[in-house]
Amino acid sequence: xxxxxxxxxxxxxxxxxxxxxxxxxxxxxxxxxxxxxxxxxxxxxxxxxxxxxxxxxxxxxxxxxxxxxxxxxxxxxxxxxxxxxxxxxxxxxxxxxxxxxxxxxxxxxxxxxxxxxxxxxxxxxxxxxxxxxxxxxxxxxxxxxxxxxxxxxxxxxxxxxxxxxxxxxxxxxxxxxxxxxxxxxxxxxxxxxxxxxxxxxxxxxxxxxxxxxxx
Amino acid sequence: xxxxxxxxxxxxxxxxxxxxxxxxxxxxxxxxxxxxxxxxxxxxxxxxxxxxxxxxxxxxxxxxxxxxxxxxxxxxxxxxxxxxxxxxxxxxxxxxxxxxxxxxxxxxxxxxxxxxxxxxxxxxxxxxxxxxxxxxxxxxxxxxxxxxxxxxxxxxxxxxxxxxxxxxxxxxxxxxxxxxxxx
Numbered sequence: 413x414x415x416x417x418x419x420x421x422x423x424x425x426x427x428x429x430x431x432x433x434x435x436x437x438x439x440x441x442x443x444x445x446x447x448x449x450x451x452x453x454x455x456x457x458x459x460x461x462x463x464x465x466x467x468x469x470x471x472x473x474x475x476x477x478x479x480x481x482x483x484x485x486x487x488x489x490x491x492x493x494x495x496x497x498x499x500x501x502x503x504x505x506x507x508x509x510x511x512x513x514x515x516x517x518x519x520x521x522x523x524x525x526x527x528x529x530x531x532x533x534x535x536x537x538x539x540x541x542x543x544x545x546x547x548x549x550x551x552x553x554x555x556x557x558x559x560x561x562x563x564x565x566x567x568x569x570x571x572x573x574x575x576x577x578x579x580x581x582x583x584x585x586x587x588x589x590x591x592x593x594x595x596x597x598x599x600x601x602x603x604x605x606x607x608x609x610x611x612x613x614x615x616x617x618x619x620x621x622x623x624x625x626x627x
Numbered sequence: 628x629x630x631x632x633x634x635x636x637x638x639x640x641x642x643x644x645x646x647x648x649x650x651x652x653x654x655x656x657x658x659x660x661x662x663x664x665x666x667x668x669x670x671x672x673x674x675x676x677x678x679x680x681x682x683x684x685x686x687x688x689x690x691x692x693x694x695x696x697x698x699x700x701x702x703x704x705x706x707x708x709x710x711x712x713x714x715x716x717x718x719x720x721x722x723x724x725x726x727x728x729x730x731x732x733x734x735x736x737x738x739x740x741x742x743x744x745x746x747x748x749x750x751x752x753x754x755x756x757x758x759x760x761x762x763x764x765x766x767x768x769x770x771x772x773x774x775x776x777x778x779x780x781x782x783x784x785x786x787x788x789x790x791x792x793x794x795x796x797x798x799x800x801x802x803x804x805x806x807x808x809x810x
Contacts, residue, residue, distance in 0.1 A: 416679065417712055417716060418645065418708065418716075419708070421645070422645050422646055425645075443741075452740065452744065454792065455741065456741060456744035457748055457788065457792055459748070460745050461791075463745070463748075464787075501742055501745055507719065508722075508723050509723065511678030511679060514716075515641055515719060577648070580699075581699075581703070584645075584708070586686070586704065586708070587690070591689075591693065613784075617784065618788075621788070
């Protein structure tokens with residue numbers, strides 16, 4: 413669901429960097445207090461896991477891509493702020509090494525996927541696990557993907573409105589919300605199921621390895 | 628310090644690349660970036676083209692169909708958006724090939740450590756993923772069913788986690804023995 417480089421106007425990505433910078437600073441401070449020796453390697457492993465999962469991208473009509481993220485798993489195991497910083501690192505690595513996503517869209521991708529996606533996943537998991545842990549994990553995965561995708565679709569869809577030439581031609585992303593919302597959301601409704609199942613299976617695996625408590 | 632300055636110059640060039648909407652200026656910028664790449668210009672241009680090909684093709688074709696039907700198609704927009712994306716991607720690859728990104732981004736010791744460790748793990752995962760894919764491909768003589776594909780993926784996931792935890796723990800012990808956690 414990454415937004416590639418060059419499709420977001422500076423009127424949007426520069427303020428997004430301003431907002432993200434504050435959250436990154438706060439997240440880094442939270443991360444420093446949370447980092448213990450045994451946490452660092454585990455966090456690095458799950459960050460790398462997210463990296464690999466996000467590398468398997470399927471392009472969608474309308475200019476974005478679809479893939480699982482592993483973000484819900486990070487948020488549930490380590491918390492929202494740690495997940496946010498880790499996902500931001502993954503996005504940075506992908507942008508620098510592979511040109512996937514991009515530097516101009518990094519802040520927007522990080523806020524949508526890393527911060528909001530993590531917060532939605534963690535909150536929904538905590539609310540739903542009292543009823544059924546398996547369902548809570550699947551729901552957290554589905555919601556994290558779809559809420560993030562909704563934000564990405566909105567960000568892309570407003571580009572023709574906020575950045576266009578005098579003759580009305582778009583300067584960045586050319587499609588409005590009537591194209592981006594269905595083009596992004598319909599595939600992600602299905603991908604979210606995969607993300608949910610992935611979250612459930614990986615959580616069970618981590619439980620078996622003693623990384624997380626089963627309840 | 629030099630890496631930080633290069634990072635700032637790179638970011639300034641990126642912002643500049645998104646505030647200019649003249650095709651000629653962007654084309655000139657691309658030529659300049661490729662000239663700065665020196666003998667690597669073909670490699671960087673090739674990498675950038677491969678990285679952006681799928682997405683830009685999808686956007687361009689979708690735009691061609693939709694704008695064509697609406698009668699608003701503009702070739703200038705197609706050239707502008709593709710040129711800009713190519714320029715930004717070439718700039719990024721040039722930056723990464725010339726500057727130590729780890730040094731440029733070393734704002735915090737813990738974050739740098741996490742970044743380095745996550746990077747090394749990611750590269751190991753990526754290589755292992757490719758090895759597994761090739762091994763799986765070379766050992767089948769007929770089409771593999773969905774169930775077997777899922778089982779193969781699950782086995783890979785377990786392998787990745789166990790091996791990486793082991794390696795990451797080893798690295799942590801190395802860092803501890805060198806006094807990283809004492810400060």
